[in-house]
Amino acid sequence: MDDLENIKRIRLREMKEKEWQGIQKDMAEGSNKSIKQQEQLSGYGAGSPWMERRSLTQEEVDYFEDKPSNKSFSSDFVEEMSCTFPDMVRLEPHDKFDKAIIGVVERINLHVLCYDVAHILLILQEDMSEDEAHEYFDYNIMGSWMGEHTPVYMTNTNYN
Numbered sequence: 001m002d003d004l005e006n007i008k009r010i011r012l013r014e015m016k017e018k019e020w021q022g023i024q025k026d027m028a029e030g031s032n033k034s035i036k037q038q039e040q041l042s043g044y045g046a047g048s049p050w051m052e053r054r055s056l057t058q059e060e061v062d063y064f065e066d067k068p069s070n071k072s073f074s075s076d077f078v079e080e081m082s083c084t085f086p087d088m089v090r091l092e093p094h095d096k097f098d099k100a101i102i103g104v105v106e107r108i109n110l111h112v113l114c115y116d117v118a119h120i121l122l123i124l125q126e127d128m129s130e131d132e133a134h135e136y137f138d139y140n141i142m143g144s145w146m147g148e149h150t151p152v153y154m155t156n157t158n159y160n
């Protein structure tokens with residue numbers, strides 16, 4: 001091997017190293033851009049009103065306390081949907097959280113349950129403080145991915 005070949009190999013190695021560093025830099029920048037774009041598009045970035053914890057209003061509490069507790073309006077419907085779409089995920093325990101179901105969200109070939117956030121928080125507050133309920137909901141319910149049939153959660157502002 002002569003000096004000329006060694007120089008070519010060293011330059012080729014340096015060129016590949018610079019190229020790899022450029023790729024890593026682009027990936028890091030793209031990742032940051034992607035996160036910022038997602039925050040802007042979703043409205044869930046820092047400072048978004050949706051990310052702020054809030055106490056339930058008396059109107060929300062009254063709305064759910066006035067509903068009959070012995071049977072949810074959707075219990076038969078939920079059972080029927082569970083049989084029709086067995087992959088649909090329901091929160092456990094069913095006897096508690098089925099009361100918070102407000103409907104089914106549909107997409108082509110996909111059906112998922114939709115839960116009311118305020119009602120879930122009220123259910124959780126039966127066994128824990130308000131802050132604990134929020135934390136539990138954020139981490140264990142809203143923050144969990146249970147596959148493509150993961151339920152969706154709606155923050156409703158109309159309790160009339």
